[in-house]
Amino acid sequence: xxxxxxxxxxxxxxxxxxxxxxxxxxxxLKSVRSALKGAVAWIFVGLLVLSFAAFGVPEIRNFARNxxxxxxxxxxxxxxxxxxxxxxxxxxxxQADGGYSLQQAVAEGVPNQVIQQIASRAALDQQAxxxxxxxxxxxxxxxxxxxxxxxxxxxxxxxxxxxxxxxxFYNMTPQQFERMMRSEMLRNQLVSSTAxxxxxxxxxxxxxxLREAETRDITYAIIDEDxxxxxxxxxxxxxxxxxxxxxxxxTAPEFRxxxxxxxxxxxxxxxxxxxEERLREVYDSNLERLYxxxxxxxxxxxxxDAEADAQAAAADLKAGKPFEEVxxxxxxxxxxxxxxxxxxxxxxxxxxxxxxxxEDLGPxxxxxxxxxxxxxxxxxxxxxxxxxxxxxxxVRDDIRTALLESETRKLLYDAVEALxxxxxxxxGLAEAATAAGKEATRVGPVDAFSFSPGGAIIPxxxxxxxxxxFALEEGAESVAxxxxxxxxxxxxxxxxxxPAALRPFEEVxxEAKRAWERADRERRIAAxxxxxxxxxxxxxxxxxxxxxxxxxxxxxxxxxxxxxPEISRxxxxxxxxxxxxxxxxxxxxxxxxxxxxxxxxxxxxxSRANPAQGQALRQYLSYQLDQELFEAYVAAVRxxxxxxxxxxxxxxxxxxxx
Numbered sequence: 032x033x034x035x036x037x038x039x040x041x042x043x044x045x046x047x048x049x050x051x052x053x054x055x056x057x058x059x060l061k062s063v064r065s066a067l068k069g070a071v072a073w074i075f076v077g078l079l080v081l082s083f084a085a086f087g088v089p090e091i092r093n094f095a096r097n098x099x100x101x102x103x104x105x106x107x108x109x110x111x112x113x114x115x116x117x118x119x120x121x122x123x124x125x126q127a128d129g130g131y132s133l134q135q136a137v138a139e140g141v142p143n144q145v146i147q148q149i150a151s152r153a154a155l156d157q158q159a160x161x162x163x164x165x166x167x168x169x170x171x172x173x174x175x176x177x178x179x180x181x182x183x184x185x186x187x188x189x190x191x192x193x194x195x196x197x198x199x200f201y202n203m204t205p206q207q208f209e210r211m212m213r214s215e216m217l218r219n220q221l222v223s224s225t226a227x228x229x230x231x232x233x234x235x236x237x238x239x240x241l242r243e244a245e246t247r248d249i250t251y252a253i254i255d256e257d258x259x260x261x262x263x264x265x266x267x268x269x270x271x272x273x274x275x276x277x278x279x280x281x282t283a284p285e286f287r288x289x290x291x292x293x294x295x296x297x298x299x300x301x302x303x304x305x306x307e308e309r310l311r312e313v314y315d316s317n318l319e320r321l322y323x324x325x326x327x328x329x330x331x332x333x334x335x336d337a338e339a340d341a342q343a344a345a346a347d348l349k350a351g352k353p354f355e356e357v358x359x360x361x362x363x364x365x366x367x368x369x370x371x372x373x374x375x376x377x378x379x380x381x382x383x384x385x386x387x388x389x390e391d392l393g394p395x396x397x398x399x400x401x402x403x404x405x406x407x408x409x410x411x412x413x414x415x416x417x418x419x420x421x422x423x424x425x426v427r428d429d430i431r432t433a434l435l436e437s438e439t440r441k442l443l444y445d446a447v448e449a450l451x452x453x454x455x456x457x458x459g460l461a462e463a464a465t466a467a468g469k470e471a472t473r474v475g476p477v478d479a480f481s482f483s484p485g486g487a488i489i490p491x492x493x494x495x496x497x498x499x500x501f502a503l504e505e506g507a508e509s510v511a512x513x514x515x516x517x518x519x520x521x522x523x524x525x526x527x528x529x530p531a532a533l534r535p536f537e538e539v540x541x542e543a544k545r546a547w548e549r550a551d552r553e554r555r556i557a558a559x560x561x562x563x564x565x566x567x568x569x570x571x572x573x574x575x576x577x578x579x580x581x582x583x584x585x586x587x588x589x590x591x592x593x594x595x596p597e598i599s600r601x602x603x604x605x606x607x608x609x610x611x612x613x614x615x616x617x618x619x620x621x622x623x624x625x626x627x628x629x630x631x632x633x634x635x636x637x638s639r640a641n642p643a644q645g646q647a648l649r650q651y652l653s654y655q656l657d658q659e660l661f662e663a664y665v666a667a668v669r670x671x672x673x674x675x676x677x678x679x680x681x682x683x684x685x686x687x688x689x
Contacts, residue, residue, distance in 0.1 A: 099680035100146060102153040103672030109680045116145050116684065124502050131502075137685060146676065152218065154669045159217040166213040174212070222661060231652045239648045241635050243590060248632040249606055250585045252576035253597055254563060255624040259555035265547050273547045274536045280546055281539045286484060286529040288475025289500040292450065292464040293493065295519040299442040305434045313430050314423050322421040327372045329413040330387055331365070333358060334406045341400035341407035348397045354411050372416070380404045387412070447511050447520050460508055460524035474500075476529055499523045553623045560616055560625040567614055572629040585631075598626050606630055 098106030119141055124131035136142065175181060176189045265273075274281055314322065331354040335341035344357050355365040370377075378384035386398040387410045399409035446467060453463035464471040477489045479501050495514050503509060503525040511520045536543065559579075566575035576583045586595050590607055602617030606628045609615050619626040 099677045099684070100150060101673075101675040102150050102669070103157045105153045105157065107149060107153070109684050112146060112149065112681070113684045115149060116142055119145050124498070133685070142681070142685060146681070150669060150674045151665050154665065154672050154674070155218045155221050156214055157672060158668045159214075159221055162221075164217045164220055166216050170216070171209060171212050174216075221664075231649050231656065235652065236649055239652070243648075244636055245590045245607070246587050246634045246636065247590075247607060247630055248585070248587050248634075249595070249628050249630055250572050250583060251595065251598055251626055251628040252563065252567075252572060252579075252581040252583050253619050253624055253626050254556055254560040254581060255619075256552060256556060258563075258579060258581055259552075259559040262548070262551055262555060265544060265551070270540065270543045270547055271536055273550070274539065274543045277546070278533050281536075281542065282531055282533050283484070284478040284480075284482075285501075285531045286476035286478055287500055287525060288473070288477075288527040288529075289503075289523055289525045290460050290471050290473045291492075291496045291500070291521055291523045292460060292469055292471040293496065293514075293519065293521045294443060294446050294450070294469065295514075296439060296443055297518070299439045299446065300435065301438070302435065304438055305431055309434065310427055310430050311423065313434065314426065318420075322426060324419045325374045325376070326388070326418040327374055327416045328388065329369070329371045329415075330373065331358070331368050331411040331413060332370060332383070332387070333361060333363070333368050333409050334403075335361075335400070335409070336406050338400055338402070338407050341409050345397055345399045345409045348409065348411055357409075369413075380408070383408045383410065386410060443519060450522065451511065454508070454522075460522055464522075475527070493521070496521050496523055500525055549623070556623055556625055560627065564614060564616055564627055567627060567629070572614065572627060576627075596620060598628065602626055602628060 099109040099112050100107040116136070120131060120133060120136050123136070123141070175194065181190055181193055333344065333354075335344065344360075347357060348354060354368070358365055358368045375384050375388040378387060380403040382401050383403045386392070386401045386408075389398065392398055392412055394412050394414050397409065397411045400407040401410070446469065449467040450463050450469065453466040454460065458466060461471040461473070472491075474489060474492055476484055477492065477497070479497065481489050481492055481497060483489055493514065495512065499509055499512055499521070500523050503523060505525055505528040508524040509522055511522060513520055563575055563579050563581060566578070569575075573583055584595075584597070588595055588603060588606070595603055597620050599618040599620055602615065602619075605615045605617055609628075609630045611630050611633060613630055615628050615630075617626060617628075618624075
């Protein structure tokens with residue numbers, strides 16, 4: 032048995048949280064819980080995505096009686112899938128400029144994406160269990176303790192009140208939260224084990240580099256309105272028919288009228304609120320814990336059952352015998368009796384601690400025998416690192432910043448809570464804002480891009496507020512929402528919705544004429560391009576263009592720069608996919624002109640390759656191979672377990688939500 036008996040390698044004593052901060056957190060709890068996008072939501076989401084962003088679905092391990100989705104031994108009910116789908120739609124709605132509906136989600140295949148994510152996550156959970164992977168509780172605790180978002184700025188300690196608010200809001204027990212985090216981290220182990228830098232052959236790298244150094248000789252002709260047949264004046268019947276067949280071009284967007292109240296963080300800042308005395312008080316109360324680094328020592332330590340053996344070892348060490356030999360005589364390695372950079376608090380035994388950290392015991396010094404809790408100890412100091420202290424002036428600004436942020440945040444939360452309390456009495460948003468000492472703003476009618484019906488932009492409406500207003504039902508009021516930049520909260524009350532409607536032809540006749548003429552011009556130019564292409568197929572592009580009076584140019588173009596200013600980038604990219612002698616058609620650089628491109632020659636010049644491209648391509652291809660390996664691994668795990676879906680149950684989910 033070696034000297035580890037005397038040293039605590041775990042956590043130190045738990046620090047007591049600051050009473051004033053606890054009281055402030057308690058006062059804020061009601062507001063935090065009432066805000067779906069409030070002060071704690073981002074922390075919770077952050078914890079989820081940090082460990083496994085690819086499958087950011089919360090832990091769901093219920094066994095459903097009639098599962099809509101079955102993955103191996105785990106079943107998921109229709110309600111669980113509906114919950115995940117609604118969460119994904121809400122996320123997309125928050126990111127979109129305006130609303131995002133279930134119908135849009137279905138059109139984009141979102142329900143199937145959500146189901147596949149749940150299935151993959153469940154498969155990996157079961158694979159982790161089958162492999163016997165484990166996640167110690169200490170690791171989970173350390174993960175939370177190191178998260179700066181959960182640390183009290185005044186005490187520097189983990190703020191359990193904030194985490195409890197998160198769990199309460201999401202109706203989760205600490206045990207459920209722990210299971211969820213363990214599952215996320217175990218899946219992360221599987222992900223990292225299957226994606227560790229797949230090897231890429233040099234032959235593949237060389238081929239890709241040579242491809243990037245490719246150049247092509249092309250001939251191209253521009254077809255504009257001068258080469259097209261003459262246009263005609265549209266009749267009223269043609270314009271009305273165009274209006275009727277292109278309703279999207281003439282439909283007025285949905286307009287909404289709403290009231291909002293914004294509580295910005297800067298409105299609650301008071302830089303004079305923190306006195307010098309308060310700064311000094313925080314410094315003094317946290318001096319030892321935050322601003323002092325205790326002395327550390329690296330020690331050799333061995334334990335003996337008999338005092339005589341300990342005395343002999345101490346004498347040998349004082350005579351110059353290496354500690355390694357003393358340890359070897361007891362069947363121990365030097366590593367096993369070495370304790371690096373420990374503080375006096377790390378040593379449990381008080382007698383050994385006092386001896387090992389005696390002021391007169393320097394590097395090389397030997398202490399002992401010392402009678403301790405588990406026998407007799409002999410200690411030798413290897414090296415010492417003196418204690419340090421940060422002066423008050425060094426950390427004054429940091430303390431002030433932390434206190435200001437804390438005080439400002441508390442004032443902000445108090446204001447949110449005051450406004451919420453006023454609304455709880457039945458007051459409308461404008462009245463509640465006034466009662467809370469704030470001002471509400473009425474906006475509208477306005478569309479999702481902040482334009483009025485007349486086309487003028489309505490200023491000073493935050494994008495977050497506008498998106499929320501277009502996500503609410505008519506007559507509804509939002510709970511407190513946090514601005515995406517984290518700079519405060521806002522409330523929205525939607526008063527009126529004017530649905531999108533087709534504007535009558537008489538109102539948009541001028542617009543219809545301009546749109547018809549634009550479409551007719553594009554049609555005539557496209558017809559001229561088709562005619563020139565047919566001629567070029569018979570006699571070559573240069574000869575056909577000359578006969579038609581089209582402008583013809585010849586260039587050598589580079590794949591990287593794609594340098595032909597009169598041709599669109601998309602068309603030039605198509606030209607790099609074409610065979611020699613092939614014609615490709617597409618947009619010219621200036622609409623509505625068209626262009627025809629003929630590939631004349633292809634050159635691969637390795638001397639033009641950038642040496643840095645090889646390494647960049649290697650990294651990129653390695654990443655792509657990692658992704659493919661991971662996807663293949665997940666697919667194999669899913670196949671082994673079996674994934675079954677009840678399409679009728681899933682259809683019922685979409686029908687209910689619709």
